[in-house]
Amino acid sequence: MARLISLVEDGAPEVREITAELCAAAGERPPPWVVGLTGAPGVGKSTSTSMLVRGFRERGLRVGVLAVDPSSPFTGGALLGDRVRMQDHATDPEVFIRSMASRGHLGGLAWATPQATRVLAAAGCEVILIETVGVGQAEVDVASLADTTIVLVAPGMGDGVQAAKAGILEIADVFVVNKADRDGAQAAIRDLRNMIALVERPWKPPIVPTVAVRGEGADDLLDALDRHLRHLEESGELARRRLARARDEIESIAVTALRSRFSVHGDARLDSLAAEVVAGATDPYTAADALLATLPS
Amino acid sequence: MARLISLVEDGAPEVREITAELCAAAGERPPPWVVGLTGAPGVGKSTSTSMLVRGFRERGLRVGVLAVDPSSPFTGGALLGDRVRMQDHATDPEVFIRSMASRGHLGGLAWATPQATRVLAAAGCEVILIETVGVGQAEVDVASLADTTIVLVAPGMGDGVQAAKAGILEIADVFVVNKADRDGAQAAIRDLRNMIALVERPWKPPIVPTVAVRGEGADDLLDALDRHLRHLEESGELARRRLARARDEIESIAVTALRSRFSVHGDARLDSLAAEVVAGATDPYTAADALLATLPS
Known part of the structure; x- marks a missing residue:
């Protein structure tokens, strides 16, 4: 399965065929529940993920974990992460853990994650946890890929909660x-509560205190996640999110296909157009028109 | 000019015409020297930028600054940044400072920066500093947009240098x-020196100690930047980088144009294809083919 994920992540030529087979294999099985988990470095994402895996396993669910490190361009780093994270669940055949280094990756997190998710779903995973550091675009991406997004904060992280304010309210379904x-834990909870009071959406994100390293708060967190899943189902939001994700994926595959047509048919043309732009002989929009004209219809 | 930058950043309908005029206006004037500056939060990016602006101004150069905050989706935050950073240079008509919030932005940093750079170049800026926090994709992006990339580290930042190891050697032209x-400053310098010893490229990044808040090391830093610019010119690397950037920009404009054709011609079709994928009736690759078939030739 790790080899399959590598193939689809790298956009190998076989990916098309594999995807069709995976979709056929998934067939009538309901799609997995995708839970995103994000937060600043040091808030305890790995231990929280591990705690959640334990909780889902106790319910008899098959669990997939995608740990995305947007700062690491090296497979080496991702592999090390694998080993560290695997320790607790290494011997459990019903848990699949995969680290991905998204930095510099073709299409980044947004491209590789649906592909890897599909492999895990075909392997029978009922819950898929996507864990990523909450910085910049990565956390927006993870929220758009997940059904339920957990935002982790921790007290004594300096401006942890303050930084959170920047854009986290739009993406958090559950705060931990x-x-x-x-x-400072009480202060952090109070700050979050004040922020959430301003939310005008139908779902107000609950705040769950945990001590993940000792497993404290696991049941409360699982309850909060369940409530959110029920809300998604009852409001029709789950169907809407899945439709939006399928749209994004189709569009992204189509755009990638178009790009590859450029490189097949327009590569030499693109070089000469770029030289003209650098020399000031044309502007990039006119050059783009000329490039598009090279596309076979 | 701020209004112009907003227009091009937002991809307003006028952007095409404006860009053509800006390119024509730039005409035979040599393109500006684009210097990227990145580093972890707290290393002193703003004060270092301010120190560099002062140094370039003392040489009589017109300077543009693009301060990119990849974590902020709010113009409000960016504006606040503007005001804080402007203080030192607010009254200097030869300094242009612009904050950009790239998160969630159409195409992000990679899209908005060349556009904003072009406006600054047309306004006569001879040096453009692009400052961004060194996390994940943002720092890879800034390096690909700059002629010379400065990576800032600071002692006593915990794993500052260690984190730097992850991928910073590939992008740093000058370490500060x-x-x-x-x-811990000497230890940080020693660590960097050991890392750089492993570099096998023709340019070995120099290490410049500074105390930006007191302006110490400004001359050494400017000298190191000058040496790198000479290296770029003499090796032909400057021409190669500019050509690659023009290629990227043309391709990105072309892909954006294709995407907008989807939304004009394929929007309803995309919805129904997405529904089929969610229902398991087709796979996303087959759906993408069907979507591409809707494109007018």
Whole structure:
């Protein structure tokens, strides 16, 4: 399965055929519940993921984990992450863990994740956890890929909650205040509560205190996730999110196909157009028109 | 000019015409020297940028600054940044400062920056500084947009240098150890020196200690930047980088144009294809083929 994920991530020529087979294999089985988990470095994402895996396993669910490291361009780093994270669940045949290094990756997280998710779903995973560091575009991406998004904060992380304010309210379905036994946990909860009071959407994100390293708060977190899943189902939002994701994926595959047509038919032309733009002989929009004219119809 | 930059960033309908005029206006004037500056939060990027602006101004150069905040989706935050950063140079008519919030932005940093750079170049800026936080894709993007990339580190930032190891050697043309009066500065310099010893490219990035808040090391940094610019010119690398950037920009405009054709001609079709994928009736590759078939030739 790891080899399959590598193939689809890298956009290997076989990916098309594999995807068709995976879709056929998934058949009538309901799609997995995709749970995103994001937060600043140091809030305890790995331990929280591990705690969630344990919780889902206790319910008898087959679990897939995609750990995305947007800062690492090296497979080496991702592999190390694999080993560290695997320790707790290494011997459990019903848990699949995959680290992905998205930086510099073809299409990044947004491209590789649906592909990897499909492999995990075909392998029978009922819940898929996508864990990524909450910085910049990565956390927006993960929220758009997940059914339910958990945003982790921790007290004593300096401006953790403040940084969170920047855009996290739009993406959080559930807030977790991890390391809740530390000083400042109550203040962090209060800050979040004040933020959430301003939310005018039908779903108000709950705040769950946890101490993931000791497994404290696991049941409360699972309950909060369940409530959100029910809300998604009952409101029709789950169907809407899945439709939007399928749209994005189809469009992204179509655009990638068009790009590859450029490189087959327009590569020499693109070089000469770029030289004209650098020399000031034309502007990039006119050059783009000329490039598009090279596309076979 | 701020209004012009907003228009091109937002991909307003006028952007095409404006770009053609800007390119014509730039005419025979040599393109500006684009210097990227990146580093972890807290290393002193703003003060270092300010120090560099002062240095370039003392040489009589017209300077543009693009401060990109990849974590902020809000113009409000970017505007606040503007005001803070403007203080030192607010009254200098030869300095243009622009903050950009790239998160969630159409095409992100990679789209907006060449557009904003062109406006600054047309306004006569001879040096353009692009400052961004060094996390994940943002720092890879900034390096691909700049002629010379400065990577800032600071001692006592915990794993500052260690984090730097992940991928920073490929993008750094000049290393700056800021806050060099603090404990650990020598250790940071030694660590970097050991890393750089492994570099096998023709240009070995120099390491410049600075205390940006007091302007210390400014001359050494400007000298190191000059040496790199000479290296770029003499090796032909400058021409290669500019050509590659023009290629990327043309391709990105062409792909955006194709995407907008989908939304004009294929929107209803995309919805129904997405529904089929969700229902398991087809796979996303077959759906993408069907979508591409809707494109007018």
